[in-house]
Amino acid sequence: MKKVLSVMLALSVSAPAFSVEKVSFEQYVEEMKQEARELGISEAILTEAFTGVDYKPRAVTADRNQPEKRLTLDEYIPRAVPDWKVKQAKKLYEKHYAELTRIGNDYGVQPRFIVALWGVESNFGKFTGNYRVIDALSTLAYEGRREAFFRSEAMAALTILEQGHIAPSEMKGSWAGAMGQSQFMPSSFLNFAADGNGDGKKDIWDNEEDVFASTANYLSKSGWNDTYTWGRQVKVPHGISPDLQGREAEKGKYLQEWSKLGVTRYDGRPLPKLNKDIKAWLIMPDDENGRVYLVYNNYNVLMKWNRSYYFALAVSHLADRIAMK
Template sequence: MYKRLISVLVAIGIGASSTAFADEGFDKYVEGLKVEAKQNGISDEILASAFDGITFTERAVKADKNQPERKLTLDEYIPRAVPDWKVKQANELYQQHKTTLEAIGNKYGVQPRFIVALWGVESNFGRLMGNYNVIEALSTLAYEGRREAFFRKQVMAALQILDEGHITAKEMKGSWAGAMGQPQFMPTSFLTFAVDGNNDGRVDIWKTKADVFASAANYLSKSGWDDTYTWGRQVSIPTLSKDLKGVQLEKAKSLQEWQALGVRKLNGDALPNVDIDAWLIQPDDQKGRAYLIYGNYQTLLKWNRSHYFALAVSHLADRIK
């Protein structure tokens, strides 16, 4: 309650003294984090470097609370998320790293174009990884209190990554929420899915492309990816079909069942004659874009629970040759 009151005072801007008050409370909170981390086996040396000079970072809290004023429709969002220049870069980078990507794709059973698409959507191919001190940002958000348990767990995971020697505290940069490196993994995701793609004994998702690609592929593979199939497709649906009224859009049916209900490819052609379950989704509303999605799309949603994210990745992957 005490630290929540402090964060409220800071958020509404009650004088310079409130910031000093917050810093005092934050410093005490950090001492508690250190005690817990030491109990978890983190060395004194790592704790000293990780927490050296960190302060309450108000801009991370503001970013966490910030919500867009207007939600874009998919017709507006997809061209912005997957512009032609990004498609061009995705294809160039695929060719540049083709040997590594295909070797990793074969190892993990993931089509390389999806690895590149995730890379492009998450961090613009490694150009936009965030410049926040990860320990500082995570500690701030844990202290702020609205999702303390989640962010406190991320702090402990980040300290474990440092203790294992994958990166230094100074180099551990990420987003305001603590998402790290080119695939933007949270620390717990790093510990679960990040792998050493070039066999140098370290897992570097910040600078080493082989580690970035292998970690993304491993995430998808362990989350249920099936490289036999793609993600799905945009479709046209009959607007006045009585048979589609009352259909639960997220209930799986076979492609032939959807075909019988009048669902078609976007160009009007028949759906593929393939035995696979599919879900019909309309993320905007009943007048917006419609998609038939497969299990691989559901796997993308495990990475990020946003249809807009999953569709941006899917559309970009479709445009990579």
Template sequence: MKALITLLLGAGISVNALAAKPEFTDYITTLKQEARQLGISEQTLEKAFANVSYKPRAVKADRNQPEKKLTLDEYLVKALPEWRVKQAKNLYTKHYRELQRVGKLYGVQPRFIVALWGIESSFGKLTGGYNIIDALSTLAYDGRREAFFRQETMAALTILEQGHIQVEEMKGSWAGAMGQCQFMPSSFLSFAQDGNGDGRKDIWDTESDVFASAANYLKQSGWDDNYTWGREVQVPDSISDAMVGRQQDKAKKLQEWNRLGVRKTNGRPLPKLDKDIDAWLIMPDDRNGRAYLIYNNYQVLMKWNRSYYFGLAVSRLADRIKED
């Protein structure tokens, strides 16, 4: 316990808050008991927890928020440097045949698959180096979101039980997001796909599985490849703040926004589609920044990640891929 206290102090965590806690090793015993009740085998448990260790840096990362909030323009500059746009286009071309197959199978435009891949993990280069069982066990033990992280730990053990990955290769972020599409274990169980038909769902090293898994997530979440995500717009002063937001009751038909004076960035009227669709007006930086009309596909991206900035980075990268 003394060694654990030293680690906690080094991470800036109050020891008093853990006074009534069991030791980490005892907590792991309770995780194993829960896993057994879910049908996880002793062989899997032995391998998963053989070298498990507490990770204070994961707790510190979970508790610390960035001090400076970037504006949308600042964020997009960082998220979409020209080298990333160029790489996205090159990879779209390189994997064109497979992306078209996956896109047709799941009903998702391939450029959005590549854009998600690029923003989530820089096309598989930045996937995180934490052992997933270490990270999830640590965050469950910490207790701030114990129920959530215990559930994710059980999901991770299920993935190991199913044989999709070996525990030493099951790497990800401090929060437990895994692989090139950064799925949490529960999302893996719900959406991961065996894209190349080898019997495994490998979102770490198999690009076909990454593409199929991302596309399946979007499709199962309501994606419609008949439409795009939305567009940046000009908004007249007559539009009130009460009309801004992505809540269902703030949806208006595209042509209604047109009648209200919302225009393309070049000042022209909004497009007339064969079928008028719902659209929402968002201003991520309030009236001080950019305004967008978003469609249902953008709402789907918000299920993947609840950040407006993330959704716009993915959407803009997808648009840049389309430019060629």
């Protein structure tokens, strides 16, 4: 036994170290195609989707170099929701009022939030990305930093093509594979995209009714309640404990509990007294010296859409501006 162990030890010391070379992008694509076949994607779709597939270094660069400079909310909100965007949002709200009202009633979502998400995500459909989605997702899966996520999204994208909602050549999106006017990742499309005009397709690229219905469906299925708004900016007493802030379930308090802790509306008036009190969470996205908000569960739903406090506040701010006369 000792002799065997000594031989094994000698082999482990003397064996040359080697590394497995990474397969080429072309080989990796072939592996993805085989996985897709096993999921039931047809050869016709695979041929069309992957013909001319191209590695996109700019997508990798964008993924690795997310902006590090952090703006304060006082800097960010005017940039994300400038007056010209508010004006445009109001015009589009009026233009699409009939279909927005119908869809809002169907899904239980206030139309102003549908328009606000449309505006913040893609500037009302003007900026949706010009990457072929299959190219972007194949590139980012191959790059490997988040391989499992992007490979799964690639399979979801192929499923969308198999279902016939859009042609492969028309499936365009961001460098990360976010698609259409609502900027859904493919998995979100499969879970939430909706046919808003009854033509049997779910077209979030070119059909505004489908964009509205898909947005409303996402919010509705994620827990939206159109009885309430998203929250409000507030003032807190000096020295309030920072431990009170946060969106953990246990930190939610009813409005009247927050009132007893000295929290008021931003203009100093008391918080509203509702027939049925509502739970709210205190958030300080910058710090206690920056903007402070009490947010309701609808805000938590917006955070499911995008896990950025700033994004959710931009959408909320635009929705409020749309409602203002």
